[in-house]
Amino acid sequence: MPGDMQDWDLRVSGLIDHAAREHGNREIVTRWADGAVTRTNWAGIRRDALKLVQALRRIDIYPGERVATLAMNHGRHLAAWYGITGAGCVLHTVNPRLFDDQLAWIVNHAEDRLLFYDAAFRPIVERLLPLCPKLEHAICFDSIEWGMDFDAWIACEDGEAHWTTGCERSPCMLCYTSGTTGQPKGVVYTHRSQVLHTLAMIAPSALDLAPRSVVLPIVPMFHANNWGLPWACAASGAKMVWSQTNDPDALCTLMREEGVTHVAGVPTVWFSMFEHLERTGGELPPIRQVLSGGASVPASVVERLMRAGVRVVQAWGMTETSPIATVTYEPADWDGMTFEQQVAVKSSQGRPLYGAEVRVTALDDPNRELPHDGDTSGALQVRGPWTVQRYFRAEDDAVDSAQWFGTGDVATIAPDGTLHLTDRTKDLIKSGGEWISSVELENAAVGHPDVLEAAAIGIPHPKWDERPLLAVVRKPGVTLAAADLQNYLAGKVARWWLPDAIEFVEELPHTGSGKLDKKALRRLYADYSLPA
Numbered sequence: 001m002p003g004d005m006q007d008w009d010l011r012v013s014g015l016i017d018h019a020a021r022e023h024g025n026r027e028i029v030t031r032w033a034d035g036a037v038t039r040t041n042w043a044g045i046r047r048d049a050l051k052l053v054q055a056l057r058r059i060d061i062y063p064g065e066r067v068a069t070l071a072m073n074h075g076r077h078l079a080a081w082y083g084i085t086g087a088g089c090v091l092h093t094v095n096p097r098l099f100d101d102q103l104a105w106i107v108n109h110a111e112d113r114l115l116f117y118d119a120a121f122r123p124i125v126e127r128l129l130p131l132c133p134k135l136e137h138a139i140c141f142d143s144i145e146w147g148m149d150f151d152a153w154i155a156c157e158d159g160e161a162h163w164t165t166g167c168e169r170s171p172c173m174l175c176y177t178s179g180t181t182g183q184p185k186g187v188v189y190t191h192r193s194q195v196l197h198t199l200a201m202i203a204p205s206a207l208d209l210a211p212r213s214v215v216l217p218i219v220p221m222f223h224a225n226n227w228g229l230p231w232a233c234a235a236s237g238a239k240m241v242w243s244q245t246n247d248p249d250a251l252c253t254l255m256r257e258e259g260v261t262h263v264a265g266v267p268t269v270w271f272s273m274f275e276h277l278e279r280t281g282g283e284l285p286p287i288r289q290v291l292s293g294g295a296s297v298p299a300s301v302v303e304r305l306m307r308a309g310v311r312v313v314q315a316w317g318m319t320e321t322s323p324i325a326t327v328t329y330e331p332a333d334w335d336g337m338t339f340e341q342q343v344a345v346k347s348s349q350g351r352p353l354y355g356a357e358v359r360v361t362a363l364d365d366p367n368r369e370l371p372h373d374g375d376t377s378g379a380l381q382v383r384g385p386w387t388v389q390r391y392f393r394a395e396d397d398a399v400d401s402a403q404w405f406g407t408g409d410v411a412t413i414a415p416d417g418t419l420h421l422t423d424r425t426k427d428l429i430k431s432g433g434e435w436i437s438s439v440e441l442e443n444a445a446v447g448h449p450d451v452l453e454a455a456a457i458g459i460p461h462p463k464w465d466e467r468p469l470l471a472v473v474r475k476p477g478v479t480l481a482a483a484d485l486q487n488y489l490a491g492k493v494a495r496w497w498l499p500d501a502i503e504f505v506e507e508l509p510h511t512g513s514g515k516l517d518k519k520a521l522r523r524l525y526a527d528y529s530l531p532a
Ligand code: ADP
Pocket: 177, 178, 179, 180, 224, 292, 293, 294, 295, 296, 297, 314, 315, 316, 317, 318, 319, 320, 323, 349, 407, 408, 409, 421, 423, 424, 511, 513, 515
């Protein structure tokens, strides 16, 4: 027999309709690069998004077409997210930190005809236009000096329009992974996958979002779906605070002035934030919660945040999982735990949300499942309704017949489901037939009070296959010696994990999304010879 409930398609336009209807006055604040602060609210974002729908129709951009953005975090970009998806088009967020040839490849592969960009990225757009023959229109979000600007472009519309309706399984967004091997791969999200991800995200055990929440996403809007925050904040009626730049001083001021409760960013954000606070003698603004993801967050950072009274939610996921699959929610016995045990829980990669399943398999056999004993590490696989099935324009599925997707990460899973990421498959250091986790080595090094950042890579070794080299950025003004750091590490990791060499460097290379760029580091040390 058929069910008798109303058959509504889950589309992201429903989220902004809800936000405008139920939380219309909740503010959306932007701090622009020049320091100016502007305000709108969810009702204003919806109005601008509907005007954008009309403007897209005016220039014959049709449902299903990709529309790109090359921009940092701000309210106009947010309106564009809802306008582009509300017109039935596919929002394609492009990472401006990529090289020109990667950018051109992505824009051409996506066949973007229209691009919205920040004035700061105009030089990139000028270089891209001749390389991307299908790119017909470029509209600037925040300036009218060159071409057309966003506000002027939508100003002639009245917003009296309707969203494009359609099936919840139609595409709404496209993100490319950074393409660590080969060309970047596109992940096309559906309206349904985004709405389901949103519902899981806002729960108290996950991000705990509510109308009282004030959310500052430091993670850029072009990175991995901006962790679903633009959708989740609309669904929960949270206030959003955006900053076009990531200067720690400006961010701290913004947190204080706007009463920010939730901050989301990759761990490097906290390294620079703490460094700034130490230098200026300032205190962490009174935030309630930090969402950390994209890379493993060292226990020392978790501890520092928790001591300041902040709830830390570490999330693991990837572009292919929309991106959040596991979070460090508090287990049932949380209140009986010691502080150290609680820090350990929050320093793990957490447990799956409803909607994500994980397992580990043998590194050399993706079909041989390994036990969830907290000890046996293997290749991490994931599946669920917001995990990728097939990459954009690929001929084959990216998953096996049971829909397991190989993440390229190496992990253990404890009997209670807690995930511990050991490394990425390609970053593991193979020494004497055993594996050394570069991530654990780095996290141990960052625990030293004089270390700002550290990265470990394997260097070829005649006897052991590979041995670790640790590249370290010291905090300003300290004189930490390699031998002292070795002594410190000796108490933290197995003896045979200790790096064969420590190199102190001014800075480490990072990817476009702010993570350590091990590929670039390996290139840098390609001819390195370890001390005998
Ligand atoms: P990119 O490959 O461009 O960095 P993603 O943002 O999709 O793209 O990166 C996903 C990867 O980031 C994961 O496969 C994992 O290696 C790493 N990652 C994400 N979250 C965490 C976390 N909490 N701890 C450790 N690593 C993480």
